[in-house]
Amino acid sequence: MSSSDFIIFGAPSIHQDEIDEVVDCLKSGWIGTGPRVARFEKEFGDYKNHRFAAALSSCTAAMHLSVLAAGIGPGDEVITTPMTFCATVNAIVHAGATPILADIDHRTMNIDPAEVEARITPNTKAIVVVHFAGRAADMDALTGIARRHGLKLIEDCAHAIETEYCGRKAGTFGDFGCFSFYATKNVTTGEGGMVLTRSEEDLARIKMLALHGMSKDAWKRFSDEGYKHYFVVETGFKYNMMDLQAALGIHQLRRVESNWRRREEIWRQYNEAFADLPVTLPAEPDKETRHAYHLYTMLIDEARTEITRDQFLGLMTASDIGVGVHYLSLPEHPVYQERFGWRPEDYPNAMRVGRQTVSLPLSAKLTDGEVSRIIESVRGVIGQARSAEKITSEEISMGDGRKTKKQGAMSQERGGCGQPFFALGT
Numbered sequence: 001m002s003s004s005d006f007i008i009f010g011a012p013s014i015h016q017d018e019i020d021e022v023v024d025c026l027k028s029g030w031i032g033t034g035p036r037v038a039r040f041e042k043e044f045g046d047y048k049n050h051r052f053a054a055a056l057s058s059c060t061a062a063m064h065l066s067v068l069a070a071g072i073g074p075g076d077e078v079i080t081t082p083m084t085f086c087a088t089v090n091a092i093v094h095a096g097a098t099p100i101l102a103d104i105d106h107r108t109m110n111i112d113p114a115e116v117e118a119r120i121t122p123n124t125k126a127i128v129v130v131h132f133a134g135r136a137a138d139m140d141a142l143t144g145i146a147r148r149h150g151l152k153l154i155e156d157c158a159h160a161i162e163t164e165y166c167g168r169k170a171g172t173f174g175d176f177g178c179f180s181f182y183a184t185k186n187v188t189t190g191e192g193g194m195v196l197t198r199s200e201e202d203l204a205r206i207k208m209l210a211l212h213g214m215s216k217d218a219w220k221r222f223s224d225e226g227y228k229h230y231f232v233v234e235t236g237f238k239y240n241m242m243d244l245q246a247a248l249g250i251h252q253l254r255r256v257e258s259n260w261r262r263r264e265e266i267w268r269q270y271n272e273a274f275a276d277l278p279v280t281l282p283a284e285p286d287k288e289t290r291h292a293y294h295l296y297t298m299l300i301d302e303a304r305t306e307i308t309r310d311q312f313l314g315l316m317t318a319s320d321i322g323v324g325v326h327y328l329s330l331p332e333h334p335v336y337q338e339r340f341g342w343r344p345e346d347y348p349n350a351m352r353v354g355r356q357t358v359s360l361p362l363s364a365k366l367t368d369g370e371v372s373r374i375i376e377s378v379r380g381v382i383g384q385a386r387s388a389e390k391i392t393s394e395e396i397s398m399g400d401g402r403k404t405k406k407q408g409a410m411s412q413e414r415g416g417c418g419q420p421f422f423a424l425g426t
């Protein structure tokens with residue numbers, strides 16, 4: 001099998017509409033922040049039934065600016081989950097505040113509201129909620145805690161574009177809702193992000209901070225309306241989205257629902273195909289919620305599967321299937337251990353999930369044949385591991401008749417968001 005048969009984890013589904021729009025944008029002479037970004041903001045806001053939306057360079061930027069716009073800084077504490085990408089915590093740190101972790105519910109993998117409440121101190125200023133894998137967090141409980149304690153609520157919706165909770169869309173519960181359009185996300189602009197704000201003032205401040213702290217509408221300074229002077233009113237950042245990125249996003253957004261339906265179908269196929277395996281499958285979506293089906297995560301418990309999680313990763317990669325880890329719990333990382341004294345065992349649910357979890361490809365781009373190959377490989381790797389004495393580097397059949405000795409890439413060899421590094425370059 002050639003490497004062109006490698007199933008890239010999170011490969012985006014790009015159609016001719018996106019390609020044509022990017023080409024039109026390139027030919028238009030205006031590739032930076034401009035009319036296409038304004039259109040993407042309006043259409044994303046319409047999708048979310050929300051008025052205040054600003055497109056940015058990433059979800060990380062959206063979260064950094066949300067924490068700043070919430071008035072949070074040095075001396076303040078912000079409570080968040082250990083089961084997330086490092087960007088969630090880094091955004092808090094870059095605003096000068098101290099992140100405090102609250103463990104997850106092991107079933108939903110979302111932050112446990114009781115753990116949040118237990119960590120509130122007089123210094124707590126905000127909660128950052130992640131809708132993990134696209135599953136809505138317990139927003140009744142979390143908005144209640146925020147209200148009772150006078151805390152800001154920031155939603156990290158990197159996985160949660162289509163997520164709903166009791167009929168309301170994720171990202172519209174909090175003071176700020178932050179979205180990612182990274183290459184593997186449900187809607188992609190390559191790199192990119194969006195923030196929804198509750199107030200027009202917060203939106204204006206975020207837009208200003210995203211463009212060096214220059215006064216309003218500074219991006220229009222070279223437009224055909226004539227040159228506009230601008231003034232720098234804060235020391236801001238360079239976090240704006242380009243029209244080139246929005247050209248992709250506008251058309252991606254138009255297919256958000258059909259792509260969602262395709263991922264739901266694949267999700268159901270995986271659930272059926274793996275029902276008899278000794279692995280833990282994702283919990284069913286909770287009642288009155290809509291799951292975004294961003295990640296399909298399985299737990300590999302060596303005691304049941306007779307194979308370690310990392311061996312499973314290696315064998316799947318060796319059978320030309322890109323897999324991800326979402327995530328090692330944040331306290332596993334040296335920088336946070338050194339800076340905040342975090343220890344994985346203090347957040348046992350997140351630690352266990354982080355050491356056992358594997359994400360399978362769930363892109364709307366997957367063909368039926370590729371889904372079948374993934375299913376056969378998972379069944380082959382788990383089934384044979386159980387019948388083999390011990391997996392070291394001996395031959396393992398990959399479910400499609402092939403044999404391999406390769407152990408493949410381990411989680412440390414992956415780029416952000418579970419993409420193999422080489423896939424990022426392709």
Ligand SMILES: Cc1ncc(COP(=O)(O)O)c(C=O)c1O
Nearest residue numbers: 058059060085087158180182417
């Ligand atoms: C939960 C979570 N938060 C934040 C981010 C950061 O998103 P971005 O890459 O757009 O900055 C990611 C990216 O994968 C994520 O998964």
